[in-house]
Amino acid sequence: MIRGPQAAPSEGEAGDGRADAALVAKICWYYFREGQTQDAIAQRLKMTRKRVNRILGEARESGFVQITIADPAGHRTEIEEELIRKFDLRHAIVVPVPLGGTDVRSFIGAAAARYVAECLPPSGSLGITWGGTINAAAQSLPQRSGDGTRVVLMSGGLAESAPINPYDNATMIARALGARCYYLTAPMFAETAELRDILVASEPVRSVLAMVPSLDVALLSAIDLSEQSKALEYEVISRETWASLLEAGAVGDICGHYLDSAGKPLHHPLVQRTIHPPIDHVLQIRHRILAAGGEHKVPIIRAGLLAGFCQVLVTDEAAGSKLLD
């Protein structure tokens, strides 16, 4: 059984030295490329079939072998066509809803990763935000050598390490791309609006934020404000804040900008405390990709689309068809 790609990246595995990478590669070649049986490979390499089996399993989970499904380029799904037309997008990618218990975000993340890998030029720069979808993307981003590639995390950090942490996200993506990583060394939300302004004006936060408008690609995620919102679950925002955001008409946020259902940015007190690039800076990024799915994210995705946050949408069938209603 191939477990989904969101297997916890626990346990210290730095250089992945457990099994000689060359050996793993060889086994993978024989198995996937040549179609040899695990048994045959084991005999040939003088090891147990079980060992081969385990190595193959690990190779898949760790992303050592990537299985990519042809992008039916030019042969778009109806739903993709519709989305492109309705929201005037450059491109839309709609992935199927998982059958089993798998998290949709890992599907969407994988597709987004693929797209990013394709459109991020060598030595390009990529801005990312925070979220489970981005995390999933990080895990299935194809390795690349990326000379001079830069990754910029466009949100502050969380002091208390949530299961999904902005800094982790950024680190993983940067590692996969072989990129240099720039973090916002500030909390996601400052304690007061004044402090926020001071932080944003101070180095090194200022210079990292200053990179945003000239980024090549932005990989954005959308945070919803439904009951199932991860922001709530991980206590990124308190229940009171949540309630007050809802009351103000917010449906979620993209890159820290809370939007109402029409895509208009709100002037909620929280926004004054958020460390993030201004909207118009984000909108100056040449290539903007929004990766988000799941039915509860439909309102914020729609808001983001209306606000012009993205030219490329990566989502799932469920959200995609709801967006068309």
Place this chain on the structure above:
Amino acid sequence: MIRGPQAAPSEGEAGDGRADAALVAKICWYYFREGQTQDAIAQRLKMTRKRVNRILGEARESGFVQITIADPAGHRTEIEEELIRKFDLRHAIVVPVPLGGTDVRSFIGAAAARYVAECLPPSGSLGITWGGTINAAAQSLPQRSGDGTRVVLMSGGLAESAPINPYDNATMIARALGARCYYLTAPMFAETAELRDILVASEPVRSVLAMVPSLDVALLSAIDLSEQSKALEYEVISRETWASLLEAGAVGDICGHYLDSAGKPLHHPLVQRTIHPPIDHVLQIRHRILAAGGEHKVPIIRAGLLAGFCQVLVTDEAAGSKLLD
């Protein structure tokens, strides 16, 4: 069982309309990404397990799903290191030799395809030559949208359709890249040197050849002159020509340029009849990749390296280690 990628591309299959591409994609997602069992997928999609099974098989063979093995970038094999040092290469890729009866060329082709896909810029131009290795590459080249990508076939054609035909090669590669393809509308060898000169000077041959120096990437293959040479087997050259080439000291050719074992181009009569770009034009191509392997190709590969034909070598372990002797 996953059969090797060189399954004959026989039978007319143009648009591949047998099974809805979207359906195939979905099944592949469920199976490869989510790890669902074929049975579960069949039930969910209300079809037989056998059907799912068959679709998956076809998807693999047709290259609809690609299985890529992580390039241990920066973590090179010793043999790769040595090759790079000894021949002053920019990069070397050494694939394992197949266990079973699989043709080495499909391995090498796959690796080369992957490399090309990586280094060919969007809207870039790619020059290719003729040969089984290139053919294998075509078959495992990841699909891409390639706006404005161009593929130039740098050799003439064969009138009598050999199992591996230059035009087929070019077409397949162009199709995979979504590229516009430029052919040399001339035979591989003209009947006389005079006719060759006339052809080369005439349109449209001239303008296609004129594209060569400014190509972004060249994917070159090496044709050997051993007894096992495919050129001989497919009767691309006659046995007499073959003998006379050997006598002149040739060890094979790259892009129609016959070289001796030191890499010096020969002035054999055949060369005067060959429709191909001059050596210095080929050497002006910025990014030159030589994809060839198998022990019998070692002499011509070495010659090609000495002649400076490539900065990147894709070969197999057997040839690689022989090259280091």
Place this chain on the structure above:
DNA sequence: CCTGCATCGTCACAAATGTGTAATGGGCTC
């Protein structure tokens, strides 16, 4: 309408795969 051809579903089975459990053995600490 019937015939021939081809594709698909059903069944069945052998091979391959994933996953336990217990035994083995190598390397480490003490």
Place this chain on the structure above:
DNA sequence: GAGCCCATTACACATTTGTGACGATGCAGG
């Protein structure tokens, strides 16, 4: 050197997968 921990092996077994045989269904042409 004894004892222990860990990883690997050997063995066994349930699932999953690939494939062949055979009948049913559907379609084109006479």
